[in-house]
Amino acid sequence: MNTTDALLAYVLRLGDTALVTGQRMIERVTGEPELEEELANANFALDYVGQARLFYAYAGELEGEGRGEDDFAYLRDSQAFRNLLIAEQPNGHFGDCIVRQFLFESFYVLQLEALAACGDRRLADIAARGVKEIRYHLRHATQWLVRLGDGTEESHRRVAGSLERYWRYTAEFFDGDDVDDVMRDAFGGPDLASLEPRWRETVAGGLREAMLSVPEDEAAQTGSRRGLHTEHLGYLVAEMQHLHRAHPGARW
Amino acid sequence: MVGVTEQQVRRWLAAVPDPEIPVLSITDLGIVRDVSVSGGVTVGLAPTYSGCPATEAIEASVIRALREKGVDDIRIERRLSPPWTTDWITEEGRARLREYGIAPPSQATGKHGLLHADRPAACPRCGATATTRVSEFGSTPCKAAYRCDDCLEPFEYFKCL
Numbered sequence: 001m002n003t004t005d006a007l008l009a010y011v012l013r014l015g016d017t018a019l020v021t022g023q024r025m026i027e028r029v030t031g032e033p034e035l036e037e038e039l040a041n042a043n044f045a046l047d048y049v050g051q052a053r054l055f056y057a058y059a060g061e062l063e064g065e066g067r068g069e070d071d072f073a074y075l076r077d078s079q080a081f082r083n084l085l086i087a088e089q090p091n092g093h094f095g096d097c098i099v100r101q102f103l104f105e106s107f108y109v110l111q112l113e114a115l116a117a118c119g120d121r122r123l124a125d126i127a128a129r130g131v132k133e134i135r136y137h138l139r140h141a142t143q144w145l146v147r148l149g150d151g152t153e154e155s156h157r158r159v160a161g162s163l164e165r166y167w168r169y170t171a172e173f174f175d176g177d178d179v180d181d182v183m184r185d186a187f188g189g190p191d192l193a194s195l196e197p198r199w200r201e202t203v204a205g206g207l208r209e210a211m212l213s214v215p216e217d218e219a220a221q222t223g224s225r226r227g228l229h230t231e232h233l234g235y236l237v238a239e240m241q242h243l244h245r246a247h248p249g250a251r252w
Numbered sequence: 253m254v255g256v257t258e259q260q261v262r263r264w265l266a267a268v269p270d271p272e273i274p275v276l277s278i279t280d281l282g283i284v285r286d287v288s289v290s291g292g293v294t295v296g297l298a299p300t301y302s303g304c305p306a307t308e309a310i311e312a313s314v315i316r317a318l319r320e321k322g323v324d325d326i327r328i329e330r331r332l333s334p335p336w337t338t339d340w341i342t343e344e345g346r347a348r349l350r351e352y353g354i355a356p357p358s359q360a361t362g363k364h365g366l367l368h369a370d371r372p373a374a375c376p377r378c379g380a381t382a383t384t385r386v387s388e389f390g391s392t393p394c395k396a397a398y399r400c401d402d403c404l405e406p407f408e409y410f411k412c413l
């Protein structure tokens with residue numbers, strides 16, 4: 001695989017994961033348990049959609065075929081999306097959302113930190129901007145994880161269930177393919193093998209604080225790098241794209 | 253238009269308010285990164301957040317402000333790197349925030365840990381240092397809501413980023 005194709009594929013994966021994560025947060029707007037969380041969630045969604053725009057705009061330039069952010073977000077079928085599987089999982093209850101953010105953002109922070117030091121200047125700039133936001137999100141998710149895990153019997157039971165539910169999608173973070181290899185070898189991007197122990201350390205620390213135990217690694221689900229998604233993505237994409245497809249070319 | 257200097261452009265930009273916190277100009281906020289006057293006017297702006305909804309509004313108000321001064325050839329460029337930080341808010345900007353009732357960011361960024369948020373140095377109304385956080389998220393993404401333990405007035409805190 002040539003380096004430009006790999007870079008384009010990699011940037012699109014980042015854009016897709018950011019957009020789908022943002023879209024799941026948007027679904028929760030007006031559904032949060034308290035006003036403070038309402039503001040937090042909406043702000044976090046904005047960060048993700050903003051990051052997706054930066055990735056997609058860059059992808060369009062790399063591709064050089066005149067596609068822009070809206071084309072990638074609204075005019076591709078769900079089979080073309082390459083977001084991580086954990087991002088597309090349905091929201092569930094509040095604790096589910098917190099656990100999902102904690103597991104994913106513990107990884108995303110490390111990924112963005114590595115990218116901020118990579119050899120592709122534009123991607124490094126986007127990552128350096130984004131990592132400041134995601135560190136902040138992760139702090140929020142970790143605080144809640146501790147409150148719920150070390151809270152009442154009921155809140156503990158429920159987030160322990162969330163952890164079981166999402167754990168199987170975390171192995172995929174480190175299940176690299178040739179695109180990841182090119183990013184590492186040609187651009188000095190993240191080395192997934194060395195990120196994994198650091199991720200495990202962060203996660204184990206947060207879980208310990210929350211009185212939760214690290215689940216067993218079994219029945220990992222992967223496949224997003226090859227476009228193999230869970231059934232949930234199609235519904236998310238259909239809803240997200242409805243307005244744009246109903247009014248082609250509409251602008252604010 | 254001929255003879256526009258960088259200083260003039262910077263002075264004009266110093267009168268452009270930030271749409272979310274109008275007491276601050278965009279230069280107080282530290283988002284005007286560079287100004288070039290060779291071959292038209294180019295202004296480099298740093299977005300405060302990736303998804304900052306004010307980014308486009310700020311760009312439009314820069315263009316409007318320069319047009320009013322007779323500049324026609326204007327280019328706005330987004331500067332992602334280095335990423336904007338609250339450390340770039342000027343001293344005048346911090347003073348203006350306090351006068352307006354918003355506690356400015358209290359420390360250099362990067363010093364708080366995973367579980368602990370930064371907090372305001374003092375109540376912007378009475379100067380008391382004992383304050384209680386009411387909500388980590390306020391009326392805009394960049395602010396938290398606090399209450400002074402002394403004068404009991406609520407106020408906003410501009411968080412470190």
Ligand SMILES: [Zn+2]
Nearest residue numbers: 375378400403
């Ligand atoms: Zn006070």
